[in-house]
Amino acid sequence: MNLRLAIFKPMLKLAMERTGHGAALGFKITKIGRGEVEMMFPYKAEVIGNPVTGVVHGGVIVSLLDTCCGSAAITTLTSAAVTPTMDLRLDYMHPAEPHKPIYVVAKVYRNTSNVMFCRGSAWQDDPENPIAHCVATFMKVETPSISLTNIIRRRFNHLIRGAKAFEKEADK
Amino acid sequence: MSDALKILQESLLKARAESSPQQILDLIPYSNFIGVEAKIEGADVLYRMDRRPSNIGNPSLPAIHGGVIGGFLELSAAIEILYTLDVNEVPKVVDFSLDYLRPGRYKTMYANCTVLRQGRKLVNVSATAWQDSSDTPIATARCHFLIN
Numbered sequence: 001m002n003l004r005l006a007i008f009k010p011m012l013k014l015a016m017e018r019t020g021h022g023a024a025l026g027f028k029i030t031k032i033g034r035g036e037v038e039m040m041f042p043y044k045a046e047v048i049g050n051p052v053t054g055v056v057h058g059g060v061i062v063s064l065l066d067t068c069c070g071s072a073a074i075t076t077l078t079s080a081a082v083t084p085t086m087d088l089r090l091d092y093m094h095p096a097e098p099h100k101p102i103y104v105v106a107k108v109y110r111n112t113s114n115v116m117f118c119r120g121s122a123w124q125d126d127p128e129n130p131i132a133h134c135v136a137t138f139m140k141v142e143t144p145s146i147s148l149t150n151i152i153r154r155r156f157n158h159l160i161r162g163a164k165a166f167e168k169e170a171d172k
Numbered sequence: 173m174s175d176a177l178k179i180l181q182e183s184l185l186k187a188r189a190e191s192s193p194q195q196i197l198d199l200i201p202y203s204n205f206i207g208v209e210a211k212i213e214g215a216d217v218l219y220r221m222d223r224r225p226s227n228i229g230n231p232s233l234p235a236i237h238g239g240v241i242g243g244f245l246e247l248s249a250a251i252e253i254l255y256t257l258d259v260n261e262v263p264k265v266v267d268f269s270l271d272y273l274r275p276g277r278y279k280t281m282y283a284n285c286t287v288l289r290q291g292r293k294l295v296n297v298s299a300t301a302w303q304d305s306s307d308t309p310i311a312t313a314r315c316h317f318l319i320n
Binding site for chain 2: 050053087
């Protein structure tokens with residue numbers, strides 16, 4: 001297995017499952033591979049979109065597929081970069097059933113120097129009978145400041161500065 | 173007819189009679205989850221989503237989750253249909269296409285919607301979201317809904 005992916009997997013899981021909207025919805029990343037990510041969303045009554053049928057709102061499926069496609073895009077990176085979404089197109093094949101988890105899979109099917117093309121699908125019982133299908137494109141914006149070595153360098157400089165200030169204080 | 177449907181239809185009539193789209197939003201739990209509010213401004217409905225920690229997508233910027241922006245616009249479009257058209261069931265979304273134009277900063281977001289075409293079965297709605305000014309939209313969406 002790729003070492004970079006091994007370090008990266010828990011970081012991605014942490015970012016997607018433990019913070020912000022992913023944590024609020026209760027997303028679970030079930031599989032991470034290079035250019036392919038699978039996720040799961042357990043049913044939640046707080047996000048019902050149709051009070052008559054109890055079906056979750058389409059916005060949840062947008063969030064799921066956006067997160068899943070975005071994660072898949074990140075796994076293909078070979079340098080420090082951020083991957084903002086350019087656009088996302090969703091087709092709803094049939095409504096989700098209430099009280100059942102939703103599974104999502106996303107794949108990067110074309111990776112160019114500036115743009116990543118992704119597709120994803122969401123299903124409940126049968127992957128061959130999806131509730132929604134999506135295509136999404138992501139930009140690749142090189143951001144050297146977020147590379148691991150630069151983060152460590154900044155932390156180290158911060159510590160040195162702190163130590164120097166402490167020495168100065170002690171000399172007085 | 174189920175009780176839930178009866179409550180929905182009564183609320184729809186009441187909301188239209190009292191010019192209060194917020195009453196329709198209150199029926200939908202998802203609107204409370206992401207924190208959407210609606211009010212009448214001039215001839216249109218203005219949708220608003222205040223910032224909240226559970227809507228963050230990237231904590232280091234921080235930025236609003238792209239999916240939340242999508243959910244906000246899809247919800248606004250559905251409310252626009254329920255409030256402005258003579259529809260008495262929650263419209264079913266068929267497709268949804270979203271273009272991200274600028275990052276969604278961690279602050280209040282606004283949206284307005286336009287019904288571009290209403291057919292017998294299908295409605296086409298466009299929705300635009302902005303933060304600082306309506307001249308600098310952060311995202312724009314097009315969606316088709318099936319109505320009964």
